[in-house]
Amino acid sequence: xxxxxLQTATRxxxxxxxxxxxxxxxxxxxxxGGGFVGGLVASxxxxxxxxxNGTADTLKILRYQPISFIPIGLSLLVLSTVAPLLGxxxxxxxxxxEQPVPVIGMIGSALFFDIGVYLVVIGVILTILFTIALD
Amino acid sequence: xxxxxxxxPVFIHLFTAIIQLICWRKTVTQRVLSxxxxxxGLLVAIRLFxxxxxxxxxxxxxxxxxxxxxxxxVADTLSTTLVLLTSIVAVAVSMFSTVxxxxxxxxxxxxxxxxxxxxxxxxxxxxxxIFNLYVFFEVIIISSFVLMTLGGRKAQLEGGVKxxxxxxxxxTFFLTGIGxxxxxxxxxxxxxxxxxxxxxDNQTLVGLTSCFFIIGFGxxxxxxxxxxxxxxxxxxxxxxxxxTFGGLLTKVGIYAMLRIFSLxxxxxxxxxxxxxxxxxxxxITGSLGALIxxxxxxxxxxxxxxxxxxxxxxxxxxxTVALTGVIFYLIHDIMVKTNxxxxxxxxxxxxxxxxxNRLGGLYKEYPKISLLIAVVLFSLVGIxxxxxxxxxxxxxxxxxxxxxxxxxxxxxxxSFVTLYVIAxxxxxxxxxxxxxxxxxxxxxxxxxxxxxxLLVLPILMxxxxxxxxxxxxxxxxxxxxxIAAQLIDTEPYIKAVLGxx
Numbered sequence: 338x339x340x341x342x343l344q345t346a347t348r349x350x351x352x353x354x355x356x357x358x359x360x361x362x363x364x365x366x367x368x369x370g371g372g373f374v375g376g377l378v379a380s381x382x383x384x385x386x387x388x389x390n391g392t393a394d395t396l397k398i399l400r401y402q403p404i405s406f407i408p409i410g411l412s413l414l415v416l417s418t419v420a421p422l423l424g425x426x427x428x429x430x431x432x433x434x435e436q437p438v439p440v441i442g443m444i445g446s447a448l449f450f451d452i453g454v455y456l457v458v459i460g461v462i463l464t465i466l467f468t469i470a471l472d
Numbered sequence: 473x474x475x476x477x478x479x480x481p482v483f484i485h486l487f488t489a490i491i492q493l494i495c496w497r498k499t500v501t502q503r504v505l506s507x508x509x510x511x512x513g514l515l516v517a518i519r520l521f522x523x524x525x526x527x528x529x530x531x532x533x534x535x536x537x538x539x540x541x542x543x544x545x546v547a548d549t550l551s552t553t554l555v556l557l558t559s560i561v562a563v564a565v566s567m568f569s570t571v572x573x574x575x576x577x578x579x580x581x582x583x584x585x586x587x588x589x590x591x592x593x594x595x596x597x598x599x600x601x602i603f604n605l606y607v608f609f610e611v612i613i614i615s616s617f618v619l620m621t622l623g624g625r626k627a628q629l630e631g632g633v634k635x636x637x638x639x640x641x642x643x644t645f646f647l648t649g650i651g652x653x654x655x656x657x658x659x660x661x662x663x664x665x666x667x668x669x670x671x672x673d674n675q676t677l678v679g680l681t682s683c684f685f686i687i688g689f690g691x692x693x694x695x696x697x698x699x700x701x702x703x704x705x706x707x708x709x710x711x712x713x714x715x716t717f718g719g720l721l722t723k724v725g726i727y728a729m730l731r732i733f734s735l736x737x738x739x740x741x742x743x744x745x746x747x748x749x750x751x752x753x754x755x756i757t758g759s760l761g762a763l764i765x766x767x768x769x770x771x772x773x774x775x776x777x778x779x780x781x782x783x784x785x786x787x788x789x790x791x792t793v794a795l796t797g798v799i800f801y802l803i804h805d806i807m808v809k810t811n812x813x814x815x816x817x818x819x820x821x822x823x824x825x826x827x828x829n830r831l832g833g834l835y836k837e838y839p840k841i842s843l844l845i846a847v848v849l850f851s852l853v854g855i856x857x858x859x860x861x862x863x864x865x866x867x868x869x870x871x872x873x874x875x876x877x878x879x880x881x882x883x884x885x886x887s888f889v890t891l892y893v894i895a896x897x898x899x900x901x902x903x904x905x906x907x908x909x910x911x912x913x914x915x916x917x918x919x920x921x922x923x924x925x926l927l928v929l930p931i932l933m934x935x936x937x938x939x940x941x942x943x944x945x946x947x948x949x950x951x952x953x954x955i956a957a958q959l960i961d962t963e964p965y966i967k968a969v970l971g972x973x
Binding site for chain 2: 342404407408411412418419422425426427428429430433
């Protein structure tokens with residue numbers, strides 16, 4: 338289904354949705370981030386793009402196969418989990434940088450955990466949906 | 473004592489799985505990584521076991537939140553023993569899988585999922601938080617769904633659906649039980665629950681809640697009348713997968729029962745008789761099923777059910793002697809059941825079938841392998857002085873001193889049926905001459921020598937451990953009675969988790 342209205346709308350919606358997903362990633366409901374929701378919104382953005390322009394086009398703007406997001410996200414997630422062990426703290430303890438970063442605010446290991454979740458969610462959902470779509 | 477490194481075995485398997493995900497299409501790298509990761513995991517598990525043996529119960533507060541509020545991980549002797557056994561199984565199965573699993577399955581991520589399964593098992597043994605236990609159960613069942621259906625043959629999907637339906641039902645019951653317990657006490661930490669559940673006014677409700685856990689864990693560990701999913705699904709996946717399932721998955725249910733009933737719901741008379749009835753019927757139905765099966769793996773599946781009955785009966789008697797027997801039997805059972813499914817896989821490689829009436833002449837063709845298999849089968853049956861014999865002494869002793877004559881009788885029936893079916897299998901598969909007109913399509917003889925070694929070595933390794941358990945029974949007995957004492961007197965566990973409050 339090629340609809341010019343959807344295609345034009347998607348051109349503007351994709352960046353806005355991605356920006357919104359990054360916002361959700363940084364601030365979930367209740368402060369520290371929402372990697373899962375952010376990942377869902379980002380993957381919905383790509384799914385919308387694939388509805389409008391076809392799955393092949395979406396894969397082109399993604400550049401990498403969505404399945405390759407999963408190990409990257411997982412390793413980020415696990416590294417941020419075990420990083421406190423190096424300092425003699427229990428796993429998953431939140432470590433914080435001393436200085437706040439402009440716009441984002443305080444950055445801690447929890448953020449990297451959330452980025453990991455974000456990537457895994459995008460990878461899993463796009464892999465499942467694109468596999469179905471391409472069949 | 474607090475030790476932040478007790479989750480190391482979990483992280484090792486997690487890292488192995490992730491690196492394997494990165495090498496998604498490189499099956500040789502995945503095989504090497506799998507063996508390497510499992511061996512590393514085994515070394516760490518041995519270290520953890522020794523540390524706990526020497527310095528007592530270790531705990532870790534995840535994310536540095538104090539005990540009743542955060543998720544706590546506890547390594548006591550029971551947990552570390554099971555972690556050690558799981559790691560041994562992981563090494564054996566990952567070695568066997570390198571040859572025993574088809575390349576097509578590896579390309580669809582057999583190895584990463586296998587390590588996720590082992591990770592879930594180890595996590596379930598180590599966690600001290602009941603909701604976290606549920607989470608690890610979910611990790612286990614999701615990985616096992618994938619392993620069960622990987623390859624997508626029709627029989628596999630059929631078995632997978634049965635398996636999935638029953639296990640999701642079990643999880644629902646378990647989760648409902650957790651919800652009610654949380655509503656009653658306001659805590660999820662098992663040590664904290666042990667204290668707070670006694671202060672609940674409405675003890676009838678507590679008793680009812682424990683039924684949710686019995687049903688949940690009962691389905692998982694395949695006790696009567698909830699076991700039907702097991703024999704109808706375990707013969708469908710490849711033998712390496714069935715070995716992990718048969719050796720470990722039902723035993724997680726038993727572990728969870730031991731934990732919950734020793735800490736939270738101390739069995740009263742009603743609970744004991746309920747468990748005892750379940751145990752007796754499990755043994756009887758399991759043995760009846762084993763008697764009529766002709767396929768080796770179906771036969772083994774029913775033997776799993778039958779022997780789960782021994783364990784549940786021991787838990788029902790709930791005394792130090794009975795629990796010593798249960799723990800000893802658990803240790804023996806994990807090693808032997810895993811090995812039996814690996815053996816089934818090997819027989820399939822040797823002869824191309826698992827139907828007993830089409831097999832024969834194995835002893836004539838492969839005498840050394842047959843002798844190795846005989847050791848394992850004798851251990852299973854419990855010929856003294858091999859490992860299956862010792863725990864039964866304790867179970868018998870306690871059955872007589874508690875006047876549970878029916879259970880003692882079914883124990884005897886179960887043991888004799890095991891002896892009979894194994895003897896029948898030995899006579900048919902190993903001693904009987906191969907019928908001439910059968911064409912044997914053995915894929916074993918054409919394998920390269922190192923691949924043959926990779927198939928036989930895991931069986932040899934597990935058989936050595938079994939021999940060690942049997943011949944060095946005094947050491948195993950010491951550990952088992954230590955665990956049993958810890959299960960009866962949970963004071964040290966609670967103190968280790970909550971401190972001296």
